Amino acid sequence: MFGPLLVGERVTLRPADDSDPPRFVPWFADMEVTRWLGRRSAAALYQELDFFKKVGESKNDIMWIIDVAGATVGGIGIHEIDWLDAHGVTGILIGDKSYWRQGIASEAMQLRTRYAFRELNLRKLTTEVYVDNVASRRALEKAGYRTVGIQKEHFFSGGGWHDKWIAEVLRADWEKAQPVTVAAG
Numbered sequence: 001m002f003g004p005l006l007v008g009e010r011v012t013l014r015p016a017d018d019s020d021p022p023r024f025v026p027w028f029a030d031m032e033v034t035r036w037l038g039r040r041s042a043a044a045l046y047q048e049l050d051f052f053k054k055v056g057e058s059k060n061d062i063m064w065i066i067d068v069a070g071a072t073v074g075g076i077g078i079h080e081i082d083w084l085d086a087h088g089v090t091g092i093l094i095g096d097k098s099y100w101r102q103g104i105a106s107e108a109m110q111l112r113t114r115y116a117f118r119e120l121n122l123r124k125l126t127t128e129v130y131v132d133n134v135a136s137r138r139a140l141e142k143a144g145y146r147t148v149g150i151q152k153e154h155f156f157s158g159g160g161w162h163d164k165w166i167a168e169v170l171r172a173d174w175e176k177a178q179p180v181t182v183a184a185g
């Protein structure tokens with residue numbers, strides 16, 4: 001399924017439309033974008049169309065497209081959702097590199113986390129990231145994710161082996177970190 005419209009300060013998460021699958025073709029062909037991704041192969045348009053159809057119909061995946069001031073810059077999601085045990089695995093891709101390092105992932109992850117806990121009633125989000133992917137780790141940490149462990153030499157990329165950072169955020173911990181709002185009256 002696709003997630004509903006979530007409007008942040010700069011970032012808007014929105015459901016996909018027909019214009020989106022073609023945007024992901026050049027992004028997945030760019031090795032700088034896929035450098036720290038589990039999936040590093042490129043995709044043809046028919047594969048992206050198929051992927052969007054599958055995600056859209058899936059009951060255990062939620063995906064949003066990331067927009068910034070009218071520009072579409074990437075996608076973000078919660079996958080492998082286990083509704084009984086109330087957890088899911090998160091991922092993000094900012095495909096338009098001109099938007100890197102502007103706080104977009106940080107804000108998008110915070111919108112996703114709030115939605116997962118306050119609307120979907122999930123109890124935990126987990127993720128797996130290359131240790132070297134400092135930007136992703138930092139954005140995840142700011143959204144409340146904490147280290148579960150490191151798997152040594154789990155990915156091969158750029159001629160070498162890289163460790164994997166496994167992290168999670170529990171709803172109870174995330175709630176504790178939210179600012180207290182005082183009811184009026």
Ligand SMILES: CC(C)(COP(=O)(O)OP(=O)(O)OC[C@H]1O[C@@H](n2cnc3c(N)ncnc32)[C@H](O)[C@@H]1OP(=O)(O)O)[C@@H](O)C(=O)NCCC(=O)NCCS
Nearest residue numbers: 033036092093094100101102103104105106135136138139
């Ligand atoms: C990784 C990725 C999501 C980061 O997105 P982003 O919008 O550039 O991240 P942000 O701007 O929110 O930065 C998050 C933090 O990392 C820091 N950061 C960003 N790029 C960095 C870099 N290249 N080196 C070190 N720190 C970096 C930022 O300063 C920020 O920390 P701060 O708030 O303490 O200053 C984006 O580059 C991307 O999608 N890359 C390709 C796909 C990918 O790797 N996805 C994640 C797989 S798990």
